[in-house]
Amino acid sequence: MLPILGPIGILVLIGYAMGRYSSGLDTRTLSTVVVMVAAPALIFSSLTSMQIAPQAVATISGAAALCLVISAALAALVLTLTGGSLRSFLPVLMMPNSGNMGLPLVMLAFGDTGKELAAAYFVVVALAQHSIGMSIYAGSFRVGVLLRQPLIYSVLLVVLVLATGIEVPAVVANTAEMTGGMMIPAMLLLLGTSLARLRVADLRSAVFLAVGRLGIGVVSAFCVIWSLDLEGLPAGVVFLMATMPTAIVIHVFSERFGRDPERVVGVVVVSTLLTFACLPGLTWIALRMAALPT
Incomplete structure (x- = not known):
């Protein structure tokens, strides 16, 4: 497990060390670069140069949406039975951190093919976080916020390329690959600094x-x-992406709209630490699902 989990732990620790100093990492600037530039570039680069069938990408995207629906139903049930606030904690239980932790973990565990599948999963979750997640805290659905997400336009460009068979110019492909390459280490540094x-x-x-x-x-x-009869690599990718901890962006939304931000931030921290403790077991299960050596 060390070649898979080691780089993740090291980069998170570096981010944590930088976060202990007031003059350390400027998280606002870096997170803006990740969301506005690196993430769309990674999605475009991964999905336009993919070596897997478009049907597999569609299946993973559908799996991501279904995971969110099931998670929302289970979360609503748990909160109703325990008397918890749906407005404050439904996104906490529903939205996984498929970006900061999921993408790096899948890439290290399954290589470039796994990264392509994980990118398709991440798009669905990221759009859900900035639409459904934010809307729950805001109390209303804000189309304008969703339309300002560069991920949407990145996905539209991917669909255009795949549907028309247009060859992406080398300069565009190389730029997207270089820019997208900084997303995963940047996300891990941001995760450590946030913790x-x-x-x-x-x-x-x-x-x-x-x-x-x-x-x-x-x-x-x-x-x-089970319901989609997934097996092999897609099953392993879905398992890892779905079991990630509470997304840090959920704390940002809760603080912005005043929905128990002190308690939400506690869940983000504990959930992340708990998942780190369980990563060897989660990774082992995913590797077994994908029928890869453990």
Whole structure:
């Protein structure tokens, strides 16, 4: 497991160390570059140069959407039974951190082919986070916010290229590949820096919700893999992407709209640490699903 998990841990620790200093990493600027430039470039580069069938990408995208639907249903059930606030904690239990942790983990575990599938999964989750997730906290659906996400236009360009068979000019392809290549290390550094600066306010609630996020992720992954009859690499990718911890961007939304930000940030921290502790087991299961050596 060391070649897979080692680089992730090292980059997160570097980000954590930088986050301990006030003059360290400028997370606002770096996160803006990731969201506005690197992520769309990675999606465009991965999906226009993919070596897998478009049908596989469509299947993974559908699997991502179905995982979110199942996670939302399970989260609503858990919160209703425990008296938790749907407005505050539904996105916490529903939305996985498929970017900061999921993409690097899949790439290291499954290589470039896995990265292409993970990119398709990530697009669905990222768009859901900035539309459904933000809308839950805001109390209304904001189309304008969604239309300002560069990921949408990146996906539209990918569809145009694949549908028409247009050959992407070498200068565009190389630029997208270089720009997208910085996304994964940048996300891991941002994750480590965020962990250094976030604080847990309610540990008991954070542990409960963090365990719930992991459990819901595992259950939704198995349900989707079984219902879509996935096997091999797609099954392994779906399992890893679905079982990631609560997305850091959810804390940003909760703070922006005043929805229990102190408790939400605690869940983000504990959920991330819990998933790190479980990464060897989660990765082993995914490798077994993909029938790769463990």
